[in-house]
Amino acid sequence: MIEHTISLQPFHTFGIDVKAKAFARFTTIQEMQELLEDPAMLTSAQQLILGGGSNILLTQDFDGFVLKNELPGLQVVGETADHIFVKAGAGVNWHQFVLFCVDNGFAGTENLSLIPGNVGASPMQNIGAYGVEVKDIFHELEAYHIKDKSFEIFDHQACAFGYRESAFKRKWKGQFIITSVTFRLDKKPVYHISYGAIQEKLDEMKISALSIKAISDAVIAIRNSKLPDPKIIGNAGSFFKNPQVTLVKYEELVLSYPRIPAYPVDALHKKVPAGWLIEQCGWKGYRKGDAGCYDKQALVLVNYGKASGAEIYELSEAIIGSVKDTFGIELEREVNVF
DSSP states (O other), X not given: OOEEEEEOGGGSTTOOOOEEEEEXXXXXXXXXXXXXXXXXXXXXXXXXXXXXXXXXXXXXXXXXXXXXEOOOOEEEEEEXXXXXXXXXXXXXXXXXXXXXXXXXXXXXXXXXXXXXXXXXXXXXXXXEETTEEGGGTEEEEEEEETTTTEXXXXXXXXXXXXXXXXXXXXXXXXXXXXXXXXXXXXXXXXXXXXXXXXXXXXXXXXXXXXXXXXXXXXXXXHHHHHSOOXXXXXXXXXXBOOOEEEHXXXXXXXXXXXXXXXXXXXXXXXXXXXXXXXXXXXXXXXXXXXXXXXXXXXTEEEEXXXXXXXXXXXXXXXXXXXHHHHHSOOOOBXXXXX
């Protein structure tokens, strides 16, 4: 059913009250195809495919058609001596998919526990946390070409994964609807506990025997302690990407900021935590009206109630300018701005 002039506030995690000219959901491929052929869709000036709405900032009313992808499905579709292949519908909640894997002993997703959003956006954004990215467990995805009305399969190479991006954010932006994603999980877990505070949290929880369940529980505890629940305080998680700098630039920074944290990327680059840079510039806990920088994690911009998307965007602009003036590093937004 197509709805008109509907508020998108319940459908994205920032909870900003903007309206869509037309809105509809689909839970089957047939419904998706019928909606794409509807005159309201064909004559619409803009189209937006919405999943969990956890990585977008809406700064104004959307003068077009919003399609909400709610395609279900979760099943094991293959197995080898070392791997289990799990196929998930694009509309499946990401954390529910992670719990399915953890409960069944399929290793690889545990570090990605409690990330908001749906499965369909996970390869698009190449979501990641605590030293693991979706590209590490990705096998293939199926997507529908809106113009050609055909389905295509994309393997790892075709997706051209980068840091918090893929070909679906660049080359094929707006051309496809991802319908399902197949992941390659490990039968024998390889534990990633060196990144962030996972080991510290495991010690605090008095867990000595490693398991994927223990790591998932630790990650959930860490995220709950640092990040606001979108159901209570509007946010899109990490608002900015962690910038990569050259070793030369990093060595220059160390001279002025001896305690600056960094993680190796390759032989020539290091990754500097954006949250640390923002905090050093005094933004952590900042609030103007209902737009703010979260007091427990400076990487998260928040809507305390009635902030507009424009106000959140203006705050992000001020933070970007401040970090550039102070460190000579230009932050890049991780969220998609509309």
